[in-house]
Amino acid sequence: MKEIADETFFRYCVLTLIFSGPPTAVALKFLQAPYGKHNRSGWGPTLSPPLAWFLMESPTLWLTLLLFPFGRHSHNPKSLLLFSPYLLHYFHRTVIYPLRLLRSSSSSKNGFPISIAAMAFTFNLLNAYIQARYVSHYKNDYEDVVWFWLRFVIGTVVFVTGMWINITSDRTLVRLKKENRGGYVIPRGGLFEFVSCPNYFGEVVEWLGWAVMTWSWAGVGFFLYTCSNLIPRARASHVWYGDKFKDEYPKTRKAVIPFVF
Numbered sequence: 647m648k649e650i651a652d653e654t655f656f657r658y659c660v661l662t663l664i665f666s667g668p669p670t671a672v673a674l675k676f677l678q679a680p681y682g683k684h685n686r687s688g689w690g691p692t693l694s695p696p697l698a699w700f701l702m703e704s705p706t707l708w709l710t711l712l713l714f715p716f717g718r719h720s721h722n723p724k725s726l727l728l729f730s731p732y733l734l735h736y737f738h739r740t741v742i743y744p745l746r747l748l749r750s751s752s753s754s755k756n757g758f759p760i761s762i763a764a765m766a767f768t769f770n771l772l773n774a775y776i777q778a779r780y781v782s783h784y785k786n787d788y789e790d791v792v793w794f795w796l797r798f799v800i801g802t803v804v805f806v807t808g809m810w811i812n813i814t815s816d817r818t819l820v821r822l823k824k825e826n827r828g829g830y831v832i833p834r835g836g837l838f839e840f841v842s843c844p845n846y847f848g849e850v851v852e853w854l855g856w857a858v859m860t861w862s863w864a865g866v867g868f869f870l871y872t873c874s875n876l877i878p879r880a881r882a883s884h885v886w887y888g889d890k891f892k893d894e895y896p897k898t899r900k901a902v903i904p905f906v907f
């Protein structure tokens with residue numbers, strides 16, 4: 647009975663993740679979360695950006711470490727291997743990225759609204775539960791050796807490619823803000839020659855790879871939500887760059903997907 651209740655709860659959580667994407671995309675078409683270049687007043691008290699990123703992303707680590715050992719596949723080497731890219735991404739996002747911001751002289755000039763951090767914290771609670779519980783407990787095809795390794799290898803190549811794009815692009819943006827004392831300049835080089843937000847493009851690619859690796863509605867839901875969250879923000883940032891730099895900004899750049907959008 648307890649197992650049935652747990653599975654029902656898990657399924658409702660997955661449905662919540664999947665169906666929260668469209669309203670998120672619609673909302674972000676009209677209103678951008680007020681941090682980074684879209685920072686503005688009126689959203690209540692703020693935290694320093696490094697602390698906000700650490701706190702709001704932290705459930706992806708501590709909740710995972712709490713849940714994973716209780717899954718029936720928790721000692722299966724394949725489940726541990728499968729979950730390692732997710733943990734790698736979020737170790738970087740929770741620990742390394744905030745430390746990089748902390749070293750940047752611009753990181754504390756604009757606060758990060760606690761209200762936005764709380765919403766992100768809540769999402770990460772939901773998503774960490776879904777991804778950790780699926781991989782450690784509900785995934786049932788570990789014994790299908792050929793398909794498992796085929797999906798894992800293809801998904802890992804996509805994931806690692808996206809993570810490299812995401813990290814290198816973020817590093818460029820943090821460096822430019824530090825060099826310009828918190829001001830904004832036109833990013834150049836690499837994928838910045840093709841899109842305004844290669845950091846968002848990289849993260850979308852990452853979670854596409856995760857969806858392939860897990861081959862699940864849990865993974866697909868996360869990928870779709872990532873698109874719903876980051877593509878509208880990338881579009882808004884693309885417009886922001888054009889408004890700020892006007893004719894100086896390259897007209898051939900797309901917002902987030904090279905040559906497409």
